[in-house]
Amino acid sequence: MFSWFANPHRFLMLSSWLAPLFYAAAALLIAWGLWQGLWMVPKDDYQGGDIMRVMFIHVPAAWLAMASYLGMAVMSFVWFIWRHEVADIAAKAIAPLGATWTALCLATGAIWGKPTWGTWWQWDDARMMSVLFMFFLFLGYMALRAAMDTRQKAARAGAILAMVGALNVPLIKFSVDLFTSLHQDASVITPEGPKMAAVYLWPLLISSLGHSLLFAALVMTLMRAEIWTRRAAQSRVRLMTGD
Amino acid sequence: MLPDFDSNAAFIWASYSVGLLFIGGAMASVWLKARAAKTELIRIEARIRDQKRG
Numbered sequence: 515m516f517s518w519f520a521n522p523h524r525f526l527m528l529s530s531w532l533a534p535l536f537y538a539a540a541a542l543l544i545a546w547g548l549w550q551g552l553w554m555v556p557k558d559d560y561q562g563g564d565i566m567r568v569m570f571i572h573v574p575a576a577w578l579a580m581a582s583y584l585g586m587a588v589m590s591f592v593w594f595i596w597r598h599e600v601a602d603i604a605a606k607a608i609a610p611l612g613a614t615w616t617a618l619c620l621a622t623g624a625i626w627g628k629p630t631w632g633t634w635w636q637w638d639d640a641r642m643m644s645v646l647f648m649f650f651l652f653l654g655y656m657a658l659r660a661a662m663d664t665r666q667k668a669a670r671a672g673a674i675l676a677m678v679g680a681l682n683v684p685l686i687k688f689s690v691d692l693f694t695s696l697h698q699d700a701s702v703i704t705p706e707g708p709k710m711a712a713v714y715l716w717p718l719l720i721s722s723l724g725h726s727l728l729f730a731a732l733v734m735t736l737m738r739a740e741i742w743t744r745r746a747a748q749s750r751v752r753l754m755t756g757d
Numbered sequence: 758m759l760p761d762f763d764s765n766a767a768f769i770w771a772s773y774s775v776g777l778l779f780i781g782g783a784m785a786s787v788w789l790k791a792r793a794a795k796t797e798l799i800r801i802e803a804r805i806r807d808q809k810r811g
Contacts, residue, residue, distance in 0.1 A: 548773075552760050552769075552773070553760050557763070562765070563763045563764075563765065564762040564763045564765055564766070564769060565765040565768055565769060567762075567769050568768070568769060568772040571772055571773060571776045572772065575776075610783075611783060611787075614779055614780075614782075614783045615779075617779060618775065618776060618779045618780070621772075621775045621779070622772045622775060622776065625768050625771050625772045625775070626768070626772065628768065629765045629768050728780070728784075732783060732784065732787050735787050735788065735791050736787050736790065736791070738791055738794075739787075739790045739791040739793075739794040739795075740794075742791075742794040742795050742797070742798045743794045743797070743798075745798055746794065746797045746798040746801050749798065749801040749802055749805060750801055752805060753801060753804055753805055753808065756808065
């Protein structure tokens, strides 16, 4: 299956219709999530009143930040084992977008934290610090790749960092259970099922799906750009050698 | 018609504004990068065709 997707030409064909489809679906789902989150769902006084509406952007950003890091680590693993170039292109494309959604998670978390907990940031909070660490892993991944003088070295060094850094993802997920944190315990993905009321849960899930589709569409667009850039580099060599 | 929030309205709008800024910025940079890459490839391929024609 990996080999089927590893063909850049096949990827370009697939993404030429899949990416626009994902953009359109994401626009609809995010718009519906915004309408529900800002206008329709009742405020929850137990969660501080209207401020809980920040959840509909903060939580999808947080889930996507973790999922994108895992995606980058899996693509790095695929490249590391099978040397499929499309997997490396995918990992490279995920990094800046993963950093963006992680930064969004940190920023909206700080804005939500101030009226809720009375602080923008808590340095000894395991959840906050492990997400901040993941943000630096994304930046480190990009910096490491940029510092290498060949594409192969960049792919290898990036893959190792991405795979080792993936150990941080379960730490983020379980940090609220293992350490003291200002964050509440997990309320959606729990062994007993979601503890959140359906009126909040569905808009949250739909909004998260919208963010995920937008993210996937942007990754596909960046991957297409990278494939075109590499082809242009090869063509430039052909032009210079006159082949 | 904008929704009417309690005393934390500024924080709520700040969160969604940051979201718009980050996501909008990411979309714009990705689309510009893709367009530049496609334009460059087309330009080089056209030069190769011209070179072959002599």
